[in-house]
Amino acid sequence: MRAVQARPRIIVIGGGFAGLWAVRGLRRAAADILLIDSRNHHTFQPLLYQVATAGLAAPSIAAPLRHILRRQSNVTVLLGQVTSLDVPQRQVRIGETAYPYDYLLVATGAAHAYFGHDEWAAHAPGLKTLEDALAMRARVLRAFERAEAAEDPAERDAWLTFIIVGAGATGVELAGTLAEIARHTLKDEFRRIDPATAHVLLVEAGPRVLPAFPEPLSANARRHLERLGVVVHTGRPITRVDERGVLIGAEPIAARTVLWAAGVAGSPLGRALGVGVDSAGRVPVTADLSIAGHPEVFVAGDLARVERPSGLVPGIAPAAKQMGHHVAQTLRARLRGTRGKPFRYRHYGLLATIGRMAAVVDLGRVRLTGVVAWWFWLVAHLFFLIGFRNRLVVLIDWANAYWTYRRDARIIVDGSP
Amino acid sequence: MRAVQARPRIIVIGGGFAGLWAVRGLRRAAADILLIDSRNHHTFQPLLYQVATAGLAAPSIAAPLRHILRRQSNVTVLLGQVTSLDVPQRQVRIGETAYPYDYLLVATGAAHAYFGHDEWAAHAPGLKTLEDALAMRARVLRAFERAEAAEDPAERDAWLTFIIVGAGATGVELAGTLAEIARHTLKDEFRRIDPATAHVLLVEAGPRVLPAFPEPLSANARRHLERLGVVVHTGRPITRVDERGVLIGAEPIAARTVLWAAGVAGSPLGRALGVGVDSAGRVPVTADLSIAGHPEVFVAGDLARVERPSGLVPGIAPAAKQMGHHVAQTLRARLRGTRGKPFRYRHYGLLATIGRMAAVVDLGRVRLTGVVAWWFWLVAHLFFLIGFRNRLVVLIDWANAYWTYRRDARIIVDGSP
Numbered sequence: 035m036r037a038v039q040a041r042p043r044i045i046v047i048g049g050g051f052a053g054l055w056a057v058r059g060l061r062r063a064a065a066d067i068l069l070i071d072s073r074n075h076h077t078f079q080p081l082l083y084q085v086a087t088a089g090l091a092a093p094s095i096a097a098p099l100r101h102i103l104r105r106q107s108n109v110t111v112l113l114g115q116v117t118s119l120d121v122p123q124r125q126v127r128i129g130e131t132a133y134p135y136d137y138l139l140v141a142t143g144a145a146h147a148y149f150g151h152d153e154w155a156a157h158a159p160g161l162k163t164l165e166d167a168l169a170m171r172a173r174v175l176r177a178f179e180r181a182e183a184a185e186d187p188a189e190r191d192a193w194l195t196f197i198i199v200g201a202g203a204t205g206v207e208l209a210g211t212l213a214e215i216a217r218h219t220l221k222d223e224f225r226r227i228d229p230a231t232a233h234v235l236l237v238e239a240g241p242r243v244l245p246a247f248p249e250p251l252s253a254n255a256r257r258h259l260e261r262l263g264v265v266v267h268t269g270r271p272i273t274r275v276d277e278r279g280v281l282i283g284a285e286p287i288a289a290r291t292v293l294w295a296a297g298v299a300g301s302p303l304g305r306a307l308g309v310g311v312d313s314a315g316r317v318p319v320t321a322d323l324s325i326a327g328h329p330e331v332f333v334a335g336d337l338a339r340v341e342r343p344s345g346l347v348p349g350i351a352p353a354a355k356q357m358g359h360h361v362a363q364t365l366r367a368r369l370r371g372t373r374g375k376p377f378r379y380r381h382y383g384l385l386a387t388i389g390r391m392a393a394v395v396d397l398g399r400v401r402l403t404g405v406v407a408w409w410f411w412l413v414a415h416l417f418f419l420i421g422f423r424n425r426l427v428v429l430i431d432w433a434n435a436y437w438t439y440r441r442d443a444r445i446i447v448d449g450s451p
Numbered sequence: 452m453r454a455v456q457a458r459p460r461i462i463v464i465g466g467g468f469a470g471l472w473a474v475r476g477l478r479r480a481a482a483d484i485l486l487i488d489s490r491n492h493h494t495f496q497p498l499l500y501q502v503a504t505a506g507l508a509a510p511s512i513a514a515p516l517r518h519i520l521r522r523q524s525n526v527t528v529l530l531g532q533v534t535s536l537d538v539p540q541r542q543v544r545i546g547e548t549a550y551p552y553d554y555l556l557v558a559t560g561a562a563h564a565y566f567g568h569d570e571w572a573a574h575a576p577g578l579k580t581l582e583d584a585l586a587m588r589a590r591v592l593r594a595f596e597r598a599e600a601a602e603d604p605a606e607r608d609a610w611l612t613f614i615i616v617g618a619g620a621t622g623v624e625l626a627g628t629l630a631e632i633a634r635h636t637l638k639d640e641f642r643r644i645d646p647a648t649a650h651v652l653l654v655e656a657g658p659r660v661l662p663a664f665p666e667p668l669s670a671n672a673r674r675h676l677e678r679l680g681v682v683v684h685t686g687r688p689i690t691r692v693d694e695r696g697v698l699i700g701a702e703p704i705a706a707r708t709v710l711w712a713a714g715v716a717g718s719p720l721g722r723a724l725g726v727g728v729d730s731a732g733r734v735p736v737t738a739d740l741s742i743a744g745h746p747e748v749f750v751a752g753d754l755a756r757v758e759r760p761s762g763l764v765p766g767i768a769p770a771a772k773q774m775g776h777h778v779a780q781t782l783r784a785r786l787r788g789t790r791g792k793p794f795r796y797r798h799y800g801l802l803a804t805i806g807r808m809a810a811v812v813d814l815g816r817v818r819l820t821g822v823v824a825w826w827f828w829l830v831a832h833l834f835f836l837i838g839f840r841n842r843l844v845v846l847i848d849w850a851n852a853y854w855t856y857r858r859d860a861r862i863i864v865d866g867s868p
Contacts, residue, residue, distance in 0.1 A: 073862075073863065074592060074593075074596060074861075074862060074863045075861075075862040075863070091508035091509065091510040091511065091860075092508065092509075092862060092864055093508040093859055093860040093861075093862055094508065096862045097859075097862075098640075098861045098862065100637075100640035100641070101640060101857070101861065103640075104638075104639040104640045105639065109642075110642040110643070111640075111642075112599070112600060113593070113596040113599075113600070113863075114600065131602075164862065164864045165864055168864060175491060176491075176530070179491060179530040182529070182530075183529060183530070183531065185548075220517075221521075222521040222522065223515075223517035223518060223520075223521045223528075224517070225526075225527040225528075226527070424859070426847060427844055427847060427848075430843060430844060430847070431844075440518070442510055442514075442841070443508075443510040444491075444492075444510075444515045444518065445490075445491060445492040445509060445510055445513045445514075445515065445581065446490065446491045446492070446530075447509055447581050447582055447585060
């Protein structure tokens with residue numbers, strides 16, 4: 035009779051695209067998997083901006099991790115905040131409790147970077163979680179309320195000025211949607227202000243919007259944004275953010291609402307791995323996504339710095355899924371006693387919407403703009419959204435928003451008036 | 452040429468059923484109406500418990516007041532918290548700004564009463580607003596998470612014990628739904644606990660559940676609750692609530708989750724009217740819902756104490772709507788120079804659901820129970836829900852929940868893990 039061998043313990047920190055896809059890829063593995071997340075749900079991050087701009091309810095783009103994984107009996111889901119990592123001892127700690135592992139995947143993603151000005155965060159919130167999205171929604175809706183109540187014209191203008199910092203996909207999507215809300219959604223609802231007079235400014239330090247896209251698509255996106263009424267500033271860095279507004283270069287602009295969609299900072303847990311991080315806080319990984327000197331520790335998703343001939347693997351959902359999937363493959367190989375293959379990123383393309391019925395899509399050889407790109411974007415996002423109910427409800431909300439310009443999640447639920 | 456007469460100024464405080472129905476009833480009135488609410492949305496309170504128990508997303512039962520009233524050009528909606536009322540001077544204040552009125556309607560509703568134990572509120576939250584509902588949802592979902600993480604069996608049991616205080620409609624609805632969640636929704640999702648072992652206790656100081664209903668319906672509701680696994684205690688008052696649990700009479704019960712659905716306390720603004728309040732903080736009104744000595748000041752909805760031969764007018768949505776409607780009628784009469792009629796409450800009936808596919812309905816001569824009552828409840832609530840999209844999305848969520856036992860709003864979005 036052979037001694038019963040203990041099943042290997044795999045800990046996955048983070049239930050985003052990388053972590054969740056890794057766990058799912060291990061569904062037939064003879065291992066005990068512990069998935070730790072500080073939230074109880076997986077968030078479909080590509081649609082966060084729609085929650086922030088009141089187009090969708092929070093539950094439409096999130097699903098409880100437990101529910102997604104309920105049939106995968108080799109997984110235990112734990113709600114908790116990892117307080118420390120001990121790589122030499124192979125332990126993860128949540129408060130007083132230590133969880134030992136044989137293999138570890140850290141997939142805790144990234145937050146926004148304020149380029150060394152963390153004090154800007156209070157005035158210019160970012161958009162990475164559902165909490166962020168609900169806070170941003172409340173902030174934007176309340177700005178119009180404050181403008182309506184304001185007696186002083188200068189104050190009213192400051193409440194009606196919205197600045198979006200960073201013209202990547204999120205910044206472009208926020209700017210386009212805000213312009214649409216000001217011009218259409220809120221029509222006829224105010225008595226003292228005209229929401230259509232709101233200023234929406236998109237400010238980008240680099241030379242063009244959507245810098246990851248080919249130049250012609252950037253130019254197309256910019257034209258669409260300007261047609262929607264967005265004022266686009268490129269090549270102009272923000273040099274200050276405070277409660278009164280921003281400095282663009284040396285020019286002060288009074289604005290009570292500044293939204294941050296610039297810069298990336300890898301989750302602080304990355305530093306605890308002991309292999310250093312790059313300037314954006316990302317952890318350098320080896321060919322199979324493990325870290326140097328510790329083949330049992332993997333990093334995937336936005337937290338991983340993965341080189342490829344044409345630059346870094348981008349911080350987008352498909353890349354995170356591929357990495358998660360690859361870590362699962364490698365672990366399955368290791369459990370069989372064989373070696374895994376190196377990770378190869380497959381780039382399918384980039385998408386960004388620009389308000390109503392316009393988008394840009396870069397599929398390499400194929401480039402789409404306008405309405406066609408928008409339909410492509412819509413179908414792709416609906417297809418990848420987790421859960422049948424979500425898809426149906428999101429489709430209804432979008433159809434409704436399309437025909438009526440209404441955005442039915444326009445409720446402020448964070449308390450203070 | 453006649454001098455232009457200034458249009459009378461009507462201020463309505465509170466955009467609940469009473470306030471909103473009053474404003475809508477004045478849509479053709481030659482008056483300037485100011486609707487003040489501390490929230491930007493009307494809440495469909497009868498379905499709050501479904502948001503609290505993760506069956507519906509918050510936007511499904513709320514609609515922005517501005518949007519509802521966008522076509523009514525004699526109304527200005529103002530988001531703000533009234534800080535004082537000056538009845539002799541006919542002024543309402545929001546911070547530094549005073550708003551004069553010719554007619555005033557105070558319709559700020561009621562909160563929960565803790566019978567002189569306000570310190571219980573922190574441990575036993577009530578359910579009156581969407582914020583309350585989201586906080587309650589997070590508390591309930593987190594309790595199961597804490598139970599899963601607990602190492603100590605006594606602690607685990609305390610996290611798996613849910614006490615609902617007060618067996619009116621809200622208490623019964625919460626208890627029934629919680630039992631359903633524990634036994635069905637969360638099935639297979641946990642690895643260390645069995646959610647079906649959760650204890651759901653419904654505690655009522657009075658002699659029976661649903662005291663406003665006829666006795667046979669109370670008995671029916673109790674049987675249904677017990678079949679769902681709810682332990683019902685009647686005739687047993689709660690004598691203490693703290694972080695460890697409750698005292699029922701002298702019996703201590705360890706429970707980390709206590710939900711409050713007992714008692715009513717009129718909004719504090721009622722006291723500022725200067726005509727006294729009853730023991731529940733409600734303002735006594737005259738036959739036309741104005742207050743004694745001030746025919747220009749009205750109170751409607753849950754804040755009003757309205758006598759009728761068979762007792763008080765109940766604090767339910769249809770009563771609030773009727774009062775709001777009646778105040779609008781009276782004001783229209785006054786604006787025409789005639790006198791209004793006294794308010795007459797029409798009681799159509801009472802409804803309460805008890806979990807899945809069961810309800811009790813009391814329509815006076817007609818009484819319904821079980822499945823028939825549940826269908827009646829469903830159709831009535833869908834019919835009265837504001838907004839087409841809401842109805843459709845709610846229907847999808849309910850159909851989905853019915854077939855699958857899933858509750859898709861099961862996300863915790865208040866931050867702390």
